[in-house]
Amino acid sequence: MDQKTTVTLLELAAKSLLNNEPAAIHALDEIPRDLFVPLFNAAFLGGHKTVLKAMVQVWPFRCLHIGSLNTRESSYDILEAMIDGLQILPAQNSSSWGPKLRILDLRPDLDCETICSEIGTTFPFCLQSCIYSQRSIFYIEDAQHSVRCLGIGNSGSEPHSAQEPMELLVDISLNSTVRTEQFLSLLCSKVQQNFGSLHLCCRGLRIHRMSALKSILQFLDLGCIEHLEMDQANLSEVVTLLARMIHLNSLTLCNIPFKSYKRRSFRSFLFWLGQLDNLQELSLTFFCLTDQLHTLLRVVPPQLDTLYLPFCSLSNGDVTVLSQSSQATHLRVLSLSNNQIFSEVYEPFQTLLEKVSSTLRHLEINNCMITDSTLSAVLPALSHCTHLCVLSFAFNPITMPVLKSLLQHLTSLMKLKYVIYPVPVHCYEEWNFHENLDRQKLAEVQAQLEAVLHGAQRDDMTWTTCSK
Numbered sequence: 001m002d003q004k005t006t007v008t009l010l011e012l013a014a015k016s017l018l019n020n021e022p023a024a025i026h027a028l029d030e031i032p033r034d035l036f037v038p039l040f041n042a043a044f045l046g047g048h049k050t051v052l053k054a055m056v057q058v059w060p061f062r063c064l065h066i067g068s069l070n071t072r073e074s075s076y077d078i079l080e081a082m083i084d085g086l087q088i089l090p091a092q093n094s095s096s097w098g099p100k101l102r103i104l105d106l107r108p109d110l111d112c113e114t115i116c117s118e119i120g121t122t123f124p125f126c127l128q129s130c131i132y133s134q135r136s137i138f139y140i141e142d143a144q145h146s147v148r149c150l151g152i153g154n155s156g157s158e159p160h161s162a163q164e165p166m167e168l169l170v171d172i173s174l175n176s177t178v179r180t181e182q183f184l185s186l187l188c189s190k191v192q193q194n195f196g197s198l199h200l201c202c203r204g205l206r207i208h209r210m211s212a213l214k215s216i217l218q219f220l221d222l223g224c225i226e227h228l229e230m231d232q233a234n235l236s237e238v239v240t241l242l243a244r245m246i247h248l249n250s251l252t253l254c255n256i257p258f259k260s261y262k263r264r265s266f267r268s269f270l271f272w273l274g275q276l277d278n279l280q281e282l283s284l285t286f287f288c289l290t291d292q293l294h295t296l297l298r299v300v301p302p303q304l305d306t307l308y309l310p311f312c313s314l315s316n317g318d319v320t321v322l323s324q325s326s327q328a329t330h331l332r333v334l335s336l337s338n339n340q341i342f343s344e345v346y347e348p349f350q351t352l353l354e355k356v357s358s359t360l361r362h363l364e365i366n367n368c369m370i371t372d373s374t375l376s377a378v379l380p381a382l383s384h385c386t387h388l389c390v391l392s393f394a395f396n397p398i399t400m401p402v403l404k405s406l407l408q409h410l411t412s413l414m415k416l417k418y419v420i421y422p423v424p425v426h427c428y429e430e431w432n433f434h435e436n437l438d439r440q441k442l443a444e445v446q447a448q449l450e451a452v453l454h455g456a457q458r459d460d461m462t463w464t465t466c467s468k
Contacts, residue, residue: 014039018048025054033060037114044069046293047083056085059101063126064350066105067112076183079106083190088197089164102137103129105169107203130228132247135220140165163197171204171227173212184216191219205226209419210237223247226278231255235265242272246427252279252308261292272301281333283308302326305359306333310366314431316348323352331356335364337392347393352379362390363402366420366466370396375406383409392420394466401444407463411456419463 017031017039022041036059043051044066045302054062086104102410102432103126105112116126120324130136170187191200202220204227205295229252230238238256242248251273258266264299270387273279279301289296290313302329319341334356363385375398391410403424410416424445430437432465442465449463 004279006028008442010035010038011042014042014150015046017044018042018051019438021048021051024048024051028054029083036060037088038392039071040064040114040219042147043076047078048084053081053085056082056104057087058099058127060099061115062100062129063105063116063129064101065112067113067115068110069114072107080183080186080381082106083186086166086190086198087169088194092145094334101166101167102126102164103167107169107171110160115392128169130169130199130201130224131135131201132223133201134397135165135221136201136357137165137199143316148319163194165197166194167199167201169201169203171206172216172220173201173206173208173464174216175206184270188216188219194383194411201222205235206231207231209425226250228252229254235269239265239268239272239360244267246275247278247405248276249278250283250306251276251279252281252283252285254285256284256287256308256372261295270295277301280304281306283335284312285309286311287422288313289318291315291317294321297321297325297327300327303330304328307331308335308364309339310337310364312339314341316341316345319352323348323355328352328355330359332359336368336463337364337366338368340369342374346377346394350378350381353378353385357381357384359387360385361387365396366392367395368393370398372399372402375402379406379409383412386415388413388416390415390418394420395423396422397425398422400426403445404448407452408456411453411458411461419460419461420465421465425467 014035014351017027026044028312036055040055042048043055082104083106085099087099088103089099103229105128112128114129123226129138131138133139139366168187168190172187173182174184187200191198199221201224201434203225204228205220205225209232222241223246225245226247227250228241230241234254235258238253242251250304258269260266268304273296280303282300282304284309285310289309293309293312307327316335319336336454370393375393375396382391398421403421406421407419410419416436423437423442427438427441427445429438446463446465453459453461453463
């Protein structure tokens with residue numbers, strides 16, 4: 001019997017067991033360890049909250065991740081059941097049987113398995129374990145191991161906790177809804193009940209307005225956060241958080257007003273942004289940077305590979321600065337949408353394309369007032385972006401002949417699979433009045449493009465449009 005067949009049989013056994021929840025919970029003390037993962041997956045997908053709570057209490061592995069699992073049930077209901085089942089274990093729980101859960105990971109992650117492989121070492125390893133906080137399992141166990149290696153504390157006089165350190169990994173969204181408040185209240189209560197033994201490790205934090213819910217921040221070790229999103233906050237509030245989030249690798253800011261580039265808040269923002277040595281992704285939306293992009297690029301790491309700058313009022317000079325920056329040769333994802341960067345000349349953008357040609361995989365230049373002449377001029381440079389996978393240039397005044405010419409040139413880019421193109425101008429009675437779209441003409445455009453793709457044997461490439 002091959003491994004795939006074995007997995008299928010385990011899944012069928014798990015689903016059958018869940019038909020009777022009381023029996024399933026009673027069987028948890030007797031079923032083999034190999035059945036726990038398929039049973040958990042089936043219980044999670046089926047929304048069996050009572051079973052999930054019981055499973056967390058007796059989980060026989062060191063870690064538990066929801067990973068790529070998704071459910072139609074309220075995600076908060078599922079997560080609350082698992083948090084409620086989390087128990088802090090007594091120290092020295094070395095029995096080969098019984099619960100061993102030390103790391104409960106409630107973050108969605110498509111690349112993460114339900115449990116990490118057990119290598120059989122003295123310290124079972126979890127790939128997602130916190131490595132930043134002094135309250136983390138990694139830090140505590142490493143310190144204990146060092147003490148033992150030095151022969152300190154062998155007399156038995158070494159003080160130690162009566163409970164095993166545990167970690168609860170979460171992503172948190174502060175959006176002021178009643179349901180969010182209920183979830184965060186449970187989360188804080190759990191941490192308070194197990195203060196000193198339970199490390200709440202937040203990796204992703206999303207804040208929509210700095211509201212009363214910001215009190216949750218006192219329960220977090222902000223040094224653990226790797227992804228921060230803030231919408232509608234003052235720049236001074238952003239700076240306060242950045243000063244404590246030194247391990248960020250992704251920063252997203254939207255609608256962050258400030259009065260002057262010369263004021264202290266903007267200078268402080270640049271200073272703390274420059275301290276983020278691990279930063280790889282930066283997204284700024286509705287963040288006015290006219291003729292100021294150089295001040296930003298001067299402080300962010302050269303290895304930055306993702307840069308989103310929509311609605312930033314960028315100038316041609318800013319595009320020139322970007323093309324000459326150290327970041328240009330590392331960029332994999334770039335969005336310059338909703339900036340009128342082609343209103344004067346196209347050469348700065350052409351130079352930029354030449355610089356990013358060996359790395360760029362995703363390009364967005366929507367609503368940049370790109371015309372036929374501009375697109376034709378930058379087409380040779382665009383054709384040399386051989387790693388490009390996604391191109392989006394919707395809402396630009398392009399005619400059908402130039403659109404077809406572009407398609408014919410881009411079919412040679414074998415990694416390019418997805419293109420979002422603008423509705424050609426002849427499909428509108430007037431270009432700037434999108435409600436006057438002729439759907440029949442748009443359908444004819446799509447048919448012509450698909451015919452060209454088929455003739456070029458590029459049926460693997462999808463061309464679509466935003467017509468709303």
